[in-house]
Amino acid sequence: MALAPAENAVANSIALDIEGVTHHYDLDGRNLQVLDDVSLVIEPGEFVALLGPSGCGKSTLLRLAAGLETPTVGNVLEDGLPIAAPNPDRILVFQDATLFPWRTVRDNVAIGLEARGLIREREYRIDEVLKLVKLEGFADVYPHQLSGGMAQRAALARALVNDPKLLLLDEPFGKLDSLTRLRMQNELLDLWKSAGFTALLVTHDVEEALLLADRVIVLSDRPASIVAEVRVDRPHPRRRDDAGLVALRRELLEKLGISHDV
Amino acid sequence: MSAAIEGTFGGAGRRSLALPVTGLWRNGLLAAGTWLLASAVTYGLPDVITWGATELFAIVTLLGAAFFLVLSVTVHRLGGLGRTLVHYGPWFIVLGLWLAIWEVLTAKLGWLPKPFFSPPQGLLHVYVTDWERLLICVAYTGRLWGLGFFSGILVGFAGGVALGWSKRFAYWGMPLLKLIGPVPASAWIPCTFFLFPTTFHASIFLVALASGIPVAILTAAGVGQVNRSFYDVARTLGASNRFLIFKVAIPASLPNVFVGVFMGLYYSFAVLVVAEMLGAKFGLGWYLQFNTAYSAYANVYAALIIMALICAGLVRLLFVVRDRLLGWQKGIL
Numbered sequence: 001m002a003l004a005p006a007e008n009a010v011a012n013s014i015a016l017d018i019e020g021v022t023h024h025y026d027l028d029g030r031n032l033q034v035l036d037d038v039s040l041v042i043e044p045g046e047f048v049a050l051l052g053p054s055g056c057g058k059s060t061l062l063r064l065a066a067g068l069e070t071p072t073v074g075n076v077l078e079d080g081l082p083i084a085a086p087n088p089d090r091i092l093v094f095q096d097a098t099l100f101p102w103r104t105v106r107d108n109v110a111i112g113l114e115a116r117g118l119i120r121e122r123e124y125r126i127d128e129v130l131k132l133v134k135l136e137g138f139a140d141v142y143p144h145q146l147s148g149g150m151a152q153r154a155a156l157a158r159a160l161v162n163d164p165k166l167l168l169l170d171e172p173f174g175k176l177d178s179l180t181r182l183r184m185q186n187e188l189l190d191l192w193k194s195a196g197f198t199a200l201l202v203t204h205d206v207e208e209a210l211l212l213a214d215r216v217i218v219l220s221d222r223p224a225s226i227v228a229e230v231r232v233d234r235p236h237p238r239r240r241d242d243a244g245l246v247a248l249r250r251e252l253l254e255k256l257g258i259s260h261d262v
Numbered sequence: 263m264s265a266a267i268e269g270t271f272g273g274a275g276r277r278s279l280a281l282p283v284t285g286l287w288r289n290g291l292l293a294a295g296t297w298l299l300a301s302a303v304t305y306g307l308p309d310v311i312t313w314g315a316t317e318l319f320a321i322v323t324l325l326g327a328a329f330f331l332v333l334s335v336t337v338h339r340l341g342g343l344g345r346t347l348v349h350y351g352p353w354f355i356v357l358g359l360w361l362a363i364w365e366v367l368t369a370k371l372g373w374l375p376k377p378f379f380s381p382p383q384g385l386l387h388v389y390v391t392d393w394e395r396l397l398i399c400v401a402y403t404g405r406l407w408g409l410g411f412f413s414g415i416l417v418g419f420a421g422g423v424a425l426g427w428s429k430r431f432a433y434w435g436m437p438l439l440k441l442i443g444p445v446p447a448s449a450w451i452p453c454t455f456f457l458f459p460t461t462f463h464a465s466i467f468l469v470a471l472a473s474g475i476p477v478a479i480l481t482a483a484g485v486g487q488v489n490r491s492f493y494d495v496a497r498t499l500g501a502s503n504r505f506l507i508f509k510v511a512i513p514a515s516l517p518n519v520f521v522g523v524f525m526g527l528y529y530s531f532a533v534l535v536v537a538e539m540l541g542a543k544f545g546l547g548w549y550l551q552f553n554t555a556y557s558a559y560a561n562v563y564a565a566l567i568i569m570a571l572i573c574a575g576l577v578r579l580l581f582v583v584r585d586r587l588l589g590w591q592k593g594i595l
Contacts, residue, residue: 066498088500098491102513102590112499114509142590162499 012196013044014079014165021074034060036223047199049209052219058202062168066092090166091159095174097151099143105154106139112162129157149180169201210245218255228255289351290334296358297327303362310372314387380560388564402544410469411530418474422481447533465537472533473526484518485511520584531573
């Protein structure tokens with residue numbers, strides 16, 4: 001199944017190489033190390049989940065991949081070239097939808113095209129992606145009129161309209177209710193299959209990681225380093241009561257330092 | 263007085279009789295009553311001192327009473343305007359009472375004496391006899407205010423965005439702004455005399471300063487408070503610095519900017535009097551000073567009312583502009 005998106009991987013996705021990355025933050029003069037020698041190779045079109053305790057530095061890894069920051073030590077490479085600045089090829093979707101409240105859904109989705117001066121040529125894409133995330137009826141609505149799930153869909157549409165080759169997802173469903181979350185997980189999976197981008201998902205939800213990803217990377221507490229790597233060779237759609245997944249879940253929870261009884 | 267009492271009681275009586283009839287505006291009838299009272303008091307009682315326009319004022323209030331009487335029947339057919347009138351009904355009632363009391367305390371009993379106080383017909387007299395000069399003053403003040411206010415908020419807005427956006431700009435600019443901010447306008451007069459070619463330019467500068475400083479401070483604060491993740495989102499979507507300023511920072515801080523503009527509007531009116539001290543030949547501020555010097559307080563009150571009405575009108579207008587630009591806030595606030 002992991003091969004299916006790889007067919008059109010050449011144009012739609014990129015490889016991400018994280019080479020020996022260590023990262024520090026300077027907080028009020030106090031040095032805070034968040035990443036410790038993290039190395040990771042992500043194939044084009046692959047769906048990788050980063051699993052770890054809250055505040056361990058997973059989000060920092062995404063910010064580095066997005067180009068919002070550069071690592072203190074080490075390299076982050078996109079198809080072999082160092083990432084120096086943000087680029088709409090690699091788009092970050094946050095836990096909060098962070099839609100611009102003064103813009104309608106349509107105008108929020110249009111931001112990427114506007115910012116790059118492509119709005120004239122590709123305006124038709126806006127309606128396409130709105131349809132893709134099932135928001136075609138809400139194009140002219142302001143963000144505060146949307147529910148949490150709809151807002152997060154709009155944020156996804158805002159990313160997808162730029163045809164990203166790497167989608168960086170920072171706990172995108174973390175604040176949604178459990179039913180909406182299940183629905184959104186399936187929708188994300190469909191989008192990933194049809195669009196063929198590389199996906200890097202940060203989550204602290206073991207089931208979410210197992211349901212979606214080809215590979216789950218377990219990170220330690222801060223400063224984060226890679227503790228384990230688990231390949232999930234199950235076809236989609238996956239069932240959460242699949243015996244293989246249940247076994248993997250137990251394994252992952254153990255790696256995260258949580259006992260068998262959970 | 264008896265006519266007035268009859269008037270109010272008559273109004274009340276008719277109201278209770280007519281209450282079952284649909285579409286009768288009760289507050290309109292009461293307003294007609296109080297205005298009739300004001301008219302009757304003005305006309306029926308002798309003045310302590312003679313004032314120019316006593317009869318005219320009685321007629322005006324009588325017309326007001328008739329107006330409300332007609333409205334009390336027809337107001338429900340006027341749609342939106344009618345609803346606004348109904349909303350302000352209690353105000354119209356109190357306004358009539360206020361006019362009657364004012365009339366009694368000044369012209370009829372003389373408890374509030376000349377020249378410090380003036381009955382309503384005193385003000386009416388000023389409007390009737392001095393309207394030409396007042397109109398010219400309004401025009402002059404309008405020119406000064408318009409030039410000063412708009413240049414002030416424009417510069418204040420641009421400066422505020424720069425202060426909020428650039429750390430270096432804020433490092434030098436913020437302390438200066440905080441020092442300049444509280445200095446009263448009149449303290450600038452010596453400098454402005456030297457710095458500007460004409461007193462008119464100096465006056466514009468004073469108005470601009472008064473309106474620009476709150477706009478600058480609030481814009482800077484607004485730009486500084488913009489949610490950082492908005493910038494992150496825009497940057498990952500390919501936004502340049504220019505885009506971040508004009509499409510993220512400015513729209514996000516616009517609610518703050520409007521607070522600054524409202525404050526600037528009030529300050530600019532407060533400073534008009536000072537600004538028109540500088541060798542102005544016309545203008546409402548000048549009119550106020552000129553007539554204060556001659557103890558013509560009726561003229562002062564008359565001009566003050568005009569200023570207050572213009573200021574209130576502009577505030578209203580600004581609200582309309584704000585609601586147009588910040589329509590997206592509906593439902594958030």
